[in-house]
Amino acid sequence: MITFNVPEMNCxxxxxxxxxxxxxxxxxxxxxxxxxxxxxxxxxxxDGDVLLSAIKLAGFEATPA
Known part of the structure; x- marks a missing residue:
């Protein structure tokens, strides 16, 4: 399980x-x-990098928590 901070996620x-x-x-x-x-x-x-890229492709900045 990997946790990411996604500051612009709000809904x-x-x-x-x-x-x-x-x-x-x-x-x-x-x-x-x-x-x-x-x-x-x-x-x-x-891998975490692949998941981070997928979040960014969705239009959100993210960082590992």
């Missing part, structure tokens, strides 16, 4: 875009969102 539309992008690279990825702390936890076989 369900944001989480849906991130989930869609991550699951395009790993369809089996499990995501858990915390809008209060603006973090996403991702359980995936993919």
């Amino acid at each position: 369900g539309h944001c989480t849906a875009k991130i989930a869609q992008s991550v699951q395009q690279t790993d369809p089996t990825a499990l995501l858990s969102f915390d809008l209060t702390s603006r973090q996403v936890e991702i359980d995936s076989a993919d």
Whole structure:
């Protein structure tokens, strides 16, 4: 499980875009969102750099937590 800080994530539309992008690279990825702390936890076989790229492709800046 890898956690990322996503400062601009603030609504369900944001989480849906991130989930869609991550699951395009790993369809089996499990995501858990915390809008209060603006973090996403991702359980995936993919490397953290791949997941970070997927979040950025969705239009969000992110950093490992």
